[in-house]
Amino acid sequence: MEDNIQKITTNKKTTHRPIVLTAIVIGMFMAAIEATIVATAMPNIVADLGGFSLYSWVFSIFLFMQAITIPIYGKLADLYGRKPVYIAGVTIFLIGSVLCGLATTMPLLIVFRFIQGLGAGAVQPIATTIVGDIYTLEERAKVQGYLASVWGISAIIGPTLGGIFVEFLHWKWIFWINVPFGILSLLGIIFFLHERITPKKQAIDYVGAILLFMSVTGVMIAFIQGGVAWSWLSLESFLFFFLFIVGFLLFLRQEKRAKEPIMPLSIWKNQLIIFANIGSLTTGMIMIAVMSVIPTYVQGTMGQSAIVGGFTLAVMSIGWPISSTIAGKILIKIGFMKTAFIxxxxxxxxxxxxxxxxxxxxxxxxxxxxxxxGAGMGFSTTTYIVSIQSNVKWDIRGVATATNAFMRILGNTMGVALAGALLNSRLLSYLEEHAPEAAESHGLGLADALLDPLQQEHLPKDVLSILQEGLATSVHTVFWFLIILAVITLICNCFLPNKVTKVDGK
Structure with missing residues (x-):
């Protein structure tokens, strides 16, 4: 057993790896359900609560808090151990999940998603870090592939289950389903993961966290509201982009000065980490853009049910586990670059x-x-995680893993914001051109009626046709955006070193 595994055991108690892995799998299942089941139900949530113009916020606020808290959780995990951080994160996530199911308005749902995202930042990155701790390099490649497969398999169930809940129960159950899985995951970690951690008396870089919060807030609001609430060339857009730039520059300065930075800039000196993290950013944007528009595209323009929309999205998660399993088996044989290139x-x-x-x-x-x-995501994301964890020592593995997760979630945040901005602005422009009177009186509120079968029946046929054509045109604008991101990802993958390096704290 490697040195890093010895660091997480005690003389009297030893970590029970199969049970801990099972608990992590359950946690990953919960995260996968959350990621896909909400996307499937969003058309029905909008139909029930209204607020199509706030559509992106339900995704963005959750992903935003994930992105902000991931580096903090990663640093806390290196200072105080993985176990207490994971427990705290899952507990907050479950509280937020219960509250989301109780929301009665779109703004209230957005507030509760904020709480849910606050806890979600600890779930996947800390779970992945625990796997990096308790398994050797040879085992890790296979286990990370299995974890990615579990993500994919459970994500298949998510959209389908979301469609069933929407059709036969209520969309509230898409949030409440997290509770039993979260409790099971907590029990496995509480009783069977044993760490020997000496808490370090070191400060957390809260100033850096605040600056990061300010920066990401600026770019998120600018993208989501730009072209809809105000013009792209307006003073508001300028101010929020300015907030992003200033906040980011101050964040970089703070990370250079901080004794314990939440995102050490030194890890970015490694070529593999640089391109793996950029790849995680772009794949994160691709994943969330697909998830946020496919159900609306299938239900809104094709007139299909929520179950069909969910299944169309779920097939992404069929390709994911297949490719992840293959990647885990061939990664050591053919290397990082070739696997990611595929x-x-x-x-x-x-x-x-x-x-x-x-x-x-x-x-x-x-x-x-x-x-x-989904197949592309499986090959790429498995390679990113294994390559990074194999190139850093134990005492910064939490930060390195969390930084990669942060880049992916930041990609999610930027992706849903950009996809939402493209979708909303293009749809509004289309409506103003083809149905100016309806657009002037209702704006994007017309889309609420398109996603509600009952309201859709009362729409004039010409207006319904314009809405469907406009939505289809807007979604295809997002698809062009995906092609650009996919090309950037392929370029990044070509710069990954092909040699597998073994570090593991030695």
Missing amino acids: GGCFLIIGAIFLLFSVPAYGPVMPGLGSFLI
């Missing part, structure tokens, strides 16, 4: 399938595109 190619092909899909042909083409993008 993933980049799948991402581009999948985005092309989505671009050439049309509503008249039904959900088959979007389904194929989703499947191929």
Whole structure:
């Protein structure tokens, strides 16, 4: 057993790896359910609560808090151990999940998603770090592949379950389903993960966290509200982009000065980490953009049910576990770059399938595109995680893993903001051009009626046709965005070193 594994055991108690892994798998299952089940139910949530213009905020505020808290949780995990941080994060996440199910308005749902995201920042990165601690390099490649497969398999269930809840129960259950899984995961970690950690009396970089919060807030608001609430060239857009730039520059300065930075800039000197993190950023943008628009595309423009929309998205999660399992087996044999290159190619092909899909042909083409993008995600993300964990020592593995997770979640945040901005601004422009009177009186509120079958029946046929055509055109604008991101990801993957390096604290 490696040195790093010895660091998380005590003389009297030894970590029970199978049970801990099971607890982590359950936690990953919960995270996968949360990521996909909400996307499937969003058209129905909008139909029930209204507020299509706030559509992106339900995703963004959750992902935003994840992105902000991930580096903090990663640093806390290195200072005080993985176990207490994981327990605290899952507990907050479950409280937020219960509250989300009790929301009666869209603004209230957004507030509760804020709380949920506050806890979610600890779930996946700390779980992945625990796996990096208790397994050797050879074991880790396979286990991380299995974890990614579990993410994919459970994500298949998520959209389908979301469609069933929406059709036969209520969308509130998409949040309450997290509770039993979260409790089981907590029990496994509490009773069977034993760490020998000497708490370090070192300060947390709260100033850096605040500056990061300020920076990401600026860019998120600018992208979501730009072109909808105000013009892209307005004073408001300028101020929020300025807030982003200033906040980011101050954050970099603070990280250079801080004794215990939440994101040590030194880890960015490694070429592998640089390109793996940039790749995580772009794949994170691709993943959330697909998740946020596919159900709306299938339900709104094709007139399909929530179950069909969920299944169209779920096939992305069929390609994911298959490719993740293959990546875990071939990674050591062929190296990082070649494995990730395969993933980049799948991402581009999948985005092309989505671009050439049309509503008249039904959900088959979007389904194929989703499947191929899922395959690309599996090859790429598995490579990023294993390569980073194999190139850093134990005492910064939590930060390194959390930084990679942060880049992916930041990509999610930016991706849903940009996809939402493209979707909203293009749809509003289309409505103003083809239905100026309706656009002037209702704006994007017309889309609420499009996503509600009961309201849709009362729409004039010409207005309904314009809405569906406008939504299809807007979604295809997002698909062009995906192709650009996929090309950038492939380029980054080509710069990963192909040699597998073994560090593991020695």
